[in-house]
Amino acid sequence: MSCTIHWLGVGLSSTSGIRYLARHGHKMTIWNRSLEKAKDTIRALGIKADVRALTDPALSDTLEAGDILVSMLPAPLHPHYAGLCLDKGAHFVSSSYIAPEMRALDGAAREQGLSFVNEVGLDPGLDHLLAHLLVEEAKADIEDHADNRFSFRSYCGGFPKVANDFRYKFSWSPLGVLKALTSPAQWIEGGNACQSRGPWEALKQVPIGAGGETFEAYPNRDSLPFLGQYLFPKSWQIEEFVRGTLRLDGWAKAWQPLFDEVGQLKGDEGLTRMEAIAIELQKKYSYDEGEPDRVVLSVTLEVTREGKTIWHREYALDAAGNDKGQAMARLVSLPVALAVEGVKAGDLPTGVSAAPHDRHTIEGWLSALESMGERFEKTDHLA
Numbered sequence: 001m002s003c004t005i006h007w008l009g010v011g012l013s014s015t016s017g018i019r020y021l022a023r024h025g026h027k028m029t030i031w032n033r034s035l036e037k038a039k040d041t042i043r044a045l046g047i048k049a050d051v052r053a054l055t056d057p058a059l060s061d062t063l064e065a066g067d068i069l070v071s072m073l074p075a076p077l078h079p080h081y082a083g084l085c086l087d088k089g090a091h092f093v094s095s096s097y098i099a100p101e102m103r104a105l106d107g108a109a110r111e112q113g114l115s116f117v118n119e120v121g122l123d124p125g126l127d128h129l130l131a132h133l134l135v136e137e138a139k140a141d142i143e144d145h146a147d148n149r150f151s152f153r154s155y156c157g158g159f160p161k162v163a164n165d166f167r168y169k170f171s172w173s174p175l176g177v178l179k180a181l182t183s184p185a186q187w188i189e190g191g192n193a194c195q196s197r198g199p200w201e202a203l204k205q206v207p208i209g210a211g212g213e214t215f216e217a218y219p220n221r222d223s224l225p226f227l228g229q230y231l232f233p234k235s236w237q238i239e240e241f242v243r244g245t246l247r248l249d250g251w252a253k254a255w256q257p258l259f260d261e262v263g264q265l266k267g268d269e270g271l272t273r274m275e276a277i278a279i280e281l282q283k284k285y286s287y288d289e290g291e292p293d294r295v296v297l298s299v300t301l302e303v304t305r306e307g308k309t310i311w312h313r314e315y316a317l318d319a320a321g322n323d324k325g326q327a328m329a330r331l332v333s334l335p336v337a338l339a340v341e342g343v344k345a346g347d348l349p350t351g352v353s354a355a356p357h358d359r360h361t362i363e364g365w366l367s368a369l370e371s372m373g374e375r376f377e378k379t380d381h382l383a
Contacts, residue, residue, distance in 0.1 A: 095121025
């Protein structure tokens with residue numbers, strides 16, 4: 001497929017993906033609200049690309065049938081640009097969760113043979129790939145038995161490589177982080193659906209990886225729809241199913257004053273106060289120039305029968321910022337770039353979809369990431 005890739009947004013989470021696609025010879029146009037910031041970013045990356053100021057009229061005039069639009073802008077803007085893609089006959093890629101407004105475009109995209117691929121970043125994205133691998137392996141290995149109980153745990157988080165007193169630094173909008181703290185969550189624990197109004201209601205300590213380093217974790221969003229997305233057989237008895245956020249040990253204690261205040265904020269007045277808090281946090285806890293971050297991702301599936309573990313595997317990733325960029329930037333935008341290549345090659349489905357679930361594509365993406373220095377550790381906890 002001969003096309004132009006239109007990449008919208010040059011924030012931190014975009015740089016590695018832009019560099020990858022440019023260096024692999026893809027024709028690209030980079031769009032950003034601030035033209036000077038975009039030019040500075042492209043110059044720093046050491047690549048050549050067509051850089052333009054992002055306005056709807058300019059983009060509409062340039063976007064052509066068969067092109068691929070990548071939106072790395074705030075998630076609420078994705079449906080708007082996906083709608084433009086429908087009008088122009090172009091494909092769409094983002095790293096964000098599929099919102100109802102995006103899902104509503106599925107039929108129209110299918111009719112036009114267009115791929116609208118979402119959830120192909122880090123989380124959501126790489127976590128989906130690893131979950132699909134575990135489910136497929138479990139289906140192949142485990143004999144059906146009425147007493148089997150399945151526990152699935154997927155945790156991901158980003159934080160400073162060298163911990164600070166706050167146990168966190170911001171690689172994206174502090175306001176977004178604060179809003180996420182007040183979002184309700186739902187998961188399965190002890191075989192029952194559980195709900196929380198904030199992390200302070202469901203925080204627990206979890207060991208991650210073969211070394212068993214302890215982190216703090218809490219459920220994120222509504223985990224239950226992912227039972228279907230991960231193709232869990234309906235016959236499986238679910239003991240635990242949670243997708244959650246990972247934080248450094250000691251995070252909850254450091255953030256307790258924030259919990260106390262943010263948990264009480266309501267309405268427009270509360271949002272105004274939250275915005276003010278976000279500005280303060282941005283000033284105090286942003287990454288310094290060249291300061292390395294750290295990203296940890298762990299996806300596990302454990303099967304017990306009559307109280308005894310009979311199968312327990314984990315995929316984990318522990319990455320840090322390096323001369324190729326911050327870990328968060330690499331692990332969000334490189335999978336996006338691989339999805340763009342998948343769309344261009346015609347390997348991904350039409351309609352609105354999330355990260356791929358077939359082993360061939362997953363292994364291809366993981367192999368490509370490993371060739372770029374990202375390492376995935378697989379542990380059989382019963383070996």
